[in-house]
Amino acid sequence: MKTQKKGSLFELVLPSNWKNVTINTILKDHWQAPKKLVHSMRMENDIKVNGEMIPWNQPLSPGDTVQIHLFKNVDYDVPPTYGEIEVLFEDDHLIVVNKPAGVDTHPNHPDDTNTLANFIAFHHQMNGESCRVLHIHRLDRDTSGAIIFAKHPLSKAILDRLLSDRKIKRMYAALVHGRVKQKKGTIAEPIGRDRHHNTRRRVSQSGQEAITHYKKIENKKDNTLLEIQLDTGRTHQIRVHMSSIGYPLVGDILYGGKPDCARQALHAKNVSFPHPLTEEAITCEAKCEDLPFLS
Known part of the structure; x- marks a missing residue:
């Protein structure tokens, strides 16, 4: 599947095996995006095909380019805080990091600013990305290892479904x-x-x-x-x-x-899953620094 980021747009070239699809079927059937998110994307005219607005029930053809306004400038949902993180995988849609022990996954109170989510927000800020930090699963404060965060709502919705369907191992x-x-x-x-x-x-x-x-x-x-x-x-x-x-x-x-x-x-020590948008198989291995016998 051919995909790329162009500015604020995610571009998807429909593969040959995607026949008789529409914008509606891509969102609702293939990606199984939540109704609220689909409605928001429709109301905000977030999707074009070959550069044009078209009806969402109009049949598409293999080779058509679907352009989705995924990469929007949004405020960080947690304050960016400097902290060292080990990135295991990252692209425009998600990030997988190796959480150290002794750090919470995300803030539990408004004054919590030294969590993994805060460190990732700082990482995004340093890379010029204004996106939210959306955890897909959690690890206890004193458990270390691989953990997945989405960067935008569509990625999170698909990853949440993959987790529910037990496709995130x-x-x-x-x-x-x-x-x-x-x-x-x-x-x-x-x-x-x-x-x-x-x-x-x-x-x-x-x-x-x-x-x-x-x-x-x-x-x-x-x-x-x-x-x-x-x-x-x-x-x-x-x-x-x-x-x-x-x-x-x-x-x-x-x-x-x-x-x-x-x-x-x-x-x-390991997390594997299909990429939410490209369907590429991703496997991440995380080393355990403080208890090396667990690596």
Whole structure:
């Protein structure tokens, strides 16, 4: 698929296998953009074909160039703050970075200005991009690793759908207490809030669906190094699930781990997904600097 950025426009040349499509079917069927976003794009005359405004139900042909006003000058939604970031992938539509431990993904209060989102806003500012910082998923403050942010609403909408459809694959490394006997396993237990503890979560039949797959990599003395993949992304999911079967994460004192590390031994080491607009396969590997055995 041939695409390019021209100023504020995203240009898409329709490939030969896109037959009998219209602007409507591209937005609603192919990209499955939300109705509110589609309506906004229509009202603001954001889309042209071969440089001209046309009816959105008019059939298009392979080779036609669809021009979408995606790259608008918008105010940063978080204050740009200087901070070092490691960029794993970046283009006009999204950025993937390696989050260090000890940093929140995004502000939780208006006076939070030292979060990963603030650092990314500064990065965009230094590159002359005035775009929002739209997180697709989160990592706990003391979890490190790869995390995806969109740069504009259409990219976010498509990435949100890919996440919901489980087409964004996230692989974690975790060190747990005890020697895990099974070579691999799946934990499918719903997770809800712990009404006795403000920040904790727990396995609860009234909670949200949560599915965690784990695979044993190697034993390390009295601990086990695991590779973990998520089908869902609940708050503290890996920490809750591993603790629930008797293998809490090393360093995770909130869920029964011992303080053998300065933080919970959990790192998002890999993320792979199809690009929201070009459909290119993207894979990002993130190194873990403070706990290198998780890389």
